[in-house]
Amino acid sequence: MTKVAIMTDSNSGISMEQAKEMGCFMLNMPIIIDQKTYIENEDIDTDFFYDSQSKDANVTSSQPSIASVMGMWDEILKEYDEIVYIPMTSALSGSCQSAIVFSEEYNGKVQVVDNHRISVTQMLSVQDALYLKDKGYDAKQIKEILEQEAYDASIYITVDTLKYLEKGGRITPSVALLGSMLKIKPVLTIQGEKLDTCAKARGMKSAFKTMIEHLKEDYETRFKEYAQKGELAVGLAYTQMSEEDVAKWAEKLHEEFPGLPLYKAPLTMSIGCHIGPGGLGTGLIRIHKE
The missing domain is CATH 3.40.50.10440 (Dihydroxyacetone kinase; domain 1)
Structure with a gap:
């Protein structure tokens, strides 16, 4: 064998x-901060990474x-x-x-x-x-x-601050300023390919509700067959968030999708480069039942 x-x-x-x-x-x-290369899980942790971001260091991901x-x-x-x-x-x-x-x-x-x-x-x-x-x-x-099975997954992400989307050129400075003033949270999605904007919400609770609405639509349409066969899971991902907040969002996801196994993981530093701390992601993923 x-x-x-x-x-x-x-x-x-x-x-x-x-x-x-x-x-x-x-x-x-590898993660590059002010032209110095660090390696995840070896010589850099999330506290140092997000602290560097907050101090406006030049933070980028690398191959x-x-x-x-x-x-x-x-x-x-x-x-x-x-x-x-x-x-x-x-x-x-x-x-x-x-x-x-x-x-x-x-x-x-x-x-x-x-x-x-x-x-x-x-x-x-x-x-x-x-x-x-x-x-x-x-x-x-x-x-x-x-x-x-590559496209048998659906991801939605929201951010706590627009600063890093602006810094990465995904939104303009004027949009970032107005969004911050109005406490607008963009809801981004990954449907197998690049990160795209799919909705806007006022505040994190509203953004989470919007993500749940999109997940429920996916659940009832493209993932319905997998759910019936027990081949569907729900996921939660986040950037630099307290254990209490992670537990809170996980409980809400469990309440909305009580029959699905729930998996949690921190969003990677590569994503953190673009969305900053306090980011929240949810998703539905097809899995092999056993």
Whole structure:
């Protein structure tokens, strides 16, 4: 039987401890602050990251180096026959496409999955890959299944401040100023591809209500069949938020979707670069029932 390793990156929101418990490998992503490169889970934490943001440091995400990606593959292949690598969506970073190019040197032993996921949805793709591996699927088969199911997820995100959307050029300074004065919270969505605006709300509670309305519409339409078969989960993601607030939003999600398993994870620093602290994300994700 082929021995398959499952690998992902830290954009999944999976901690190093969780990765060890799950039995997957983790590539930690680089973050650049004032031209100095840090590595997630190694020499930077969220407190330092968001503190740097608040002090108007130049904070950006970056692709992992060729050496770090291929070096990890080489080490894994000393023990495993094949690798399924699940990086963050190609729509938000070039790291996935770069990995696909790198993998061509491995004669099919490394299968890079572009299933348009990030954060909780990416984490659940890793869980599905581990499940499929245990069922005896090889790396190519796992890649094909995950990519076929790529769009079986729906994500909505809102922000606590418009500052970083303005800084990233996603909104103009005048829109940011007016929005801040009126306490307007944009509701953004990721439907497999890039981050887009889908609604506006006054205040965080209203934004959360708007996200729930969109999720319920998705639940009753495109995800209804999966819900009936027990193949649907609800997710919660966030940037630098207190445990009390995370628990509060999780409880509200559980009340709205009581029959669904609930998964939580911090939004990655790569997303945090664009939305800042206090961001909140919700989503529905198809999962393999077992």
